[in-house]
Amino acid sequence: MWLRDVAALPVRLLGLGILKPTETADRDYKTSAVTSEAITEAILRGEGIDADEHVKKGQKARAAHKEAVEKEWERLGSQSGQAASGDQCEDRSQAVKRKEAVRIADGHPPEGIRNESQPRRIPGYDDDPISGEGRGGKEQM
Template sequence: MAARVSQEEACGRIVEGTRLLGEHVGTDAHREKWVQEKVKEWAGSVERVATAAKFAPHEAYAACSKSLQYEWKFVARVVPGAEGQMGQLEGMIRDRLIPALMKGRRSEGPPTQHDVWLRDVAALPVRLLGLGIPKPTETADKDYKTSAAASEAITEAILRREDIDADEHVKRGQKARVAHKEAVKEAVEKEWERLGSQSGQAASDDQCEEVRQSKEKRQSGWLTATPLKEHGMNLSPDEFRDAMTIRYQGRVGGEKSRCEGCGGR
């Protein structure tokens, strides 16, 4: 009797949408609201990571690049239209996280051309002088289309109430991944070339030259290493920020007029 009453109540309940296996099912309006709440949550997490970066920038960078950013990347793959709602999150990354990992912004107020240039560079892969933190406002839609194409065989089988052709699913998935990888590689190469030629108000000649030489130098391995103290891989706040400043051809802070390693100014 209790089970029947519970079932009747469930059938009469109006549900606009809900979370299911990490994604959203429901009306478009409820989906937008759900994504907005997630974006607000992620922006808050990025802000907390940026605050922690004041005392532990190396660990904060690892937390975002190796863990936190994959939360919104997953939602972007399974929820359509999320890209247009990522503005708050991207703003927090540009205005709080990136400056916290370096020496801070040159000025308060709106981002300068140099701030925008640094954020654009940070979106590049680490091997190209970036930080490997892409802009969610530019990648979400592409990720969703790739995910939809990769799972197309399963979707069609479910809609037709047919058995899933595993071989066809694998074939389409591989094709979608290859196409996505090639498209991303092409876009990254164009962006890398653009950023390497923007000397002027956005960046200095030395900074642009550093971007152009990043492929040949291959000096970014330290940034991808997990900062484990027991292995001696964690850098102190000063060590990390000085390394980041030198990486982007800025000036180190404090009384350090020369590099402690090579003696150069």
């Protein structure tokens, strides 16, 4: 189990940073459902809605979850021999920005954007227009 956690650490650091996305989504859904149910029942009974109370409950739940996540990050970081900190994510973000700046400075379009001044080649279609090969195969004469 420990090896699996350590092996997953780089994915978490470079990805969304959500330790257990399905559990997080379930928790958020359950919190939302409970809050919505309480508000709906108050409306049906004709009672006033204490929005501040619901906001405070949500904030407490989020704070508790955030603390649990931070403890889990620290545990995983200490197991792998490195601290899993926000600085590493920030360093990765800065590296990506520098790489993008260098691409633009060298005259290349930003990553993910195709340069429209160069025609797009389709392998197997635009292979060799002189010999007739390509364009869907060898042309019949």
